[in-house]
Amino acid sequence: xxxxxxxxxxxxxQTLEQFRKQxxxxxxDTHDDYFLLRWLRARKWNLDAAEKMLxxxxxxxxxxxxxxxxxxxxxxxxxEYLPYGLIGFDxxxxxxxxxxxxxxxMWGMMHCVTRFEFQKYLVLLLEKFMKVAYQQxxxxxxxxxxxxxxxDCESLNLKQYAWRPAAECVISSIKQYEANFPExxxxxxxxxxxxxxxxxxxxxxxxxxxxxxxxxxxxxxGVDKWQQxxxxxxxxxxxxxxxxxxxxxxxxxxxxxSLMIWGGxxxxxxxxxxxxxxxxxxxxxxxxxxxxxxxxxxKVNNQLDNEHQPxxxxxxxxxxxxxxxxxxxxxxxxxxxxxxxxxxxxxTVYSNEMDxxxxxxTRPNTTYTxxxxxxxxxxxxxxxxxxxxxxxxxxxxxxxxTAQMDSTEIVGKQ
Numbered sequence: 001x002x003x004x005x006x007x008x009x010x011x012x013x014q015t016l017e018q019f020r021k022q023x024x025x026x027x028x029d030t031h032d033d034y035f036l037l038r039w040l041r042a043r044k045w046n047l048d049a050a051e052k053m054l055x056x057x058x059x060x061x062x063x064x065x066x067x068x069x070x071x072x073x074x075x076x077x078x079x080e081y082l083p084y085g086l087i088g089f090d091x092x093x094x095x096x097x098x099x100x101x102x103x104x105x106m107w108g109m110m111h112c113v114t115r116f117e118f119q120k121y122l123v124l125l126l127e128k129f130m131k132v133a134y135q136q137x138x139x140x141x142x143x144x145x146x147x148x149x150x151x152d153c154e155s156l157n158l159k160q161y162a163w164r165p166a167a168e169c170v171i172s173s174i175k176q177y178e179a180n181f182p183e184x185x186x187x188x189x190x191x192x193x194x195x196x197x198x199x200x201x202x203x204x205x206x207x208x209x210x211x212x213x214x215x216x217x218x219x220x221x222g223v224d225k226w227q228q229x230x231x232x233x234x235x236x237x238x239x240x241x242x243x244x245x246x247x248x249x250x251x252x253x254x255x256x257x258s259l260m261i262w263g264g265x266x267x268x269x270x271x272x273x274x275x276x277x278x279x280x281x282x283x284x285x286x287x288x289x290x291x292x293x294x295x296x297x298x299k300v301n302n303q304l305d306n307e308h309q310p311x312x313x314x315x316x317x318x319x320x321x322x323x324x325x326x327x328x329x330x331x332x333x334x335x336x337x338x339x340x341x342x343x344x345x346x347x348t349v350y351s352n353e354m355d356x357x358x359x360x361x362t363r364p365n366t367t368y369t370x371x372x373x374x375x376x377x378x379x380x381x382x383x384x385x386x387x388x389x390x391x392x393x394x395x396x397x398x399x400x401x402t403a404q405m406d407s408t409e410i411v412g413k414q
Contacts, residue, residue: 005033006142015045022051026058034142042182042209057180062361063314069124077112077270078121081105085260086129087247088238093140094148094186095132096234098243100255100262101151102192106169107160108266114318114357115169119176126181146186148234152243154192154221158200165354174207182209188216189226191243283318288326288382294372296388299335302364315368316359319386321351326382327373328356335365346373362390 008016019036020027036054043049061067084099109118129147136144161167193201197218205213219226227244239245241254249258288294300313315330329346333339349356362368374382 005037008037012040012045015040015047019047019050022047023054026055034137034145038183042211053179053182059361060176060180063359064120064123066123066127069120069127072120072124074121074124075113075117077109077266078117080261081109081263081266082121083261083263084125085256086132087240087256087259088235089136089140089144090148090186090234092233093136093144094146095129095136095144096148096150096238097129098150098240098260099152100260102154102156103263105264105266106166107163108268108271110163110165110169110354111271112266113272114355115165115172116358118169119173122173123176123180126177126184130181130184143186147184148186149188150230150243151188151190152192153190153194153197156192156194156197158194158196161200164350168350170204171207174204178207178209178212183211185212185215189230190216190218191223191226192221193218194221283385283387285383285385288372288374288384290377290379290381291375293375294384296370298368298370298388298390300362300364300366300368300390313362314359314391315362315370315388316357316391317370317386317388318355318357319351319372319384319388320355322383322385324352324377324380324382325350326384327371327376329371329373330360330368331371332363332366332368334363335367343368346371359391 016033016036019040020033023031023036039050039054039057040047043053065072081104083101083103084097086095087098088096090096113121130145133145133147161170197220201218208216217226217229224244231239231244236245236247238247240247240256240259242256247256248254249256251258255262286294298315300315319328325348327346328344328349328351329342330344332341332343334341343360370388372382372384372386374380
């Protein structure tokens with residue numbers, strides 16, 4: 001795939017060509033020069049830093065199974081209640097995404113889906129927008145490959161984001177965006193910001209690149225100066241009338257609800273009792289004594305499928321603790337070289353408030369150790385309900401493998 005490219009110097013062109021050579025073994029046909037340019041720009045043309053960033057992202061893409069993410073049957077709560085709409089394109093062909101953010105029920109969403117599902121859905125949407133942007137660039141040029149995003153925060157209730165699961169989900173999602181979608185944002189307009197928004201944003205922007213924050217324009221409630229700036233490059237005819245544009249949908253609705261997902265309060269019948277939900281997974285209940293750890297070992301062999309091709313296996317987990325948080329992490333050891341890697345850094349997880357779920361891609365001939373760590377607690381034992389297993393990818397989704405954990409043991413504090 002080849003697309004339009006901005007003008008760059010001869011020296012930058014040489015760096016770009018060197019970057020492609022260094023990454024050649026990990027790139028595919030969709031990784032054109034503009035794709036590579038995004039990572040170089042994100043790391044200010046530092047070749048080694050760009051290579052490190054891109055390799056980490058490619059690993060994350062494999063974990064999310066991005067190449068087949070459109071086949072994922074996302075939860076109804078996300079499909080019908082996450083507010084957004086791609087309503088048109090700016091004067092340079094860039095997609096314009098509108099989000100009535102004030103109408104997003106974060107509290108309800110976190111009771112309907114896991115953080116992992118929420119982030120996976122954001123990845124799905126971003127990949128969708130990027131494909132549209134690429135098609136636009138073939139006609140309008142490389143600037144069309146960036147996104148214009150508009151958030152309306154009128155009457156936004158910030159208290160729900162002070163709830164730890166919501167706050168962690170937001171911060172984690174921002175980190176995922178910054179690490180995997182550099183140079184994607186063209187401009188962001190955030191209007192009707194509540195009084196305390198600046199406090200929240202000062203925390204959030206610590207996780208944003210300076211180049212990203214420079215593209216975010218924030219306007220407090222009652223200020224309409226944003227309209228002049230926005231409409232200087234977005235035709236009012238394609239922008240909803242409720243925000244100062246001229247667009248109404250076929251029903252004459254100035255909010256254009258038939259053209260976007262408006263969000264709203266999630267019905268409680270979509271809530272999942274995450275402390276006692278029914279599942280086809282074989283959960284195990286255990287108590288980890290104070291000062292102890294639970295270690296689960298999984299050995300990944302170089303297994304072949306029916307066509308004698310290596311199978312891609314994932315190490316998947318779903319767990320919850322009762323009453324207290326716990327430390328969780330995963331490390332691996334290569335059976336041939338003895339190299340030890342940190343796959344999921346050991347850190348505190350507030351799984352007493354929400355289920356923690358996720359997966360990582362694995363490598364053959366490697367042993368993975370999943371750690372539930374209570375060694376820092378000298379007074380409290382932790383009750384844990386968990387499911388961890390090796391699974392494989394199939395066209396219709398992810399199904400469980402027959403692979404069993406090699407060993408499960410409680411080990412004392414080391």
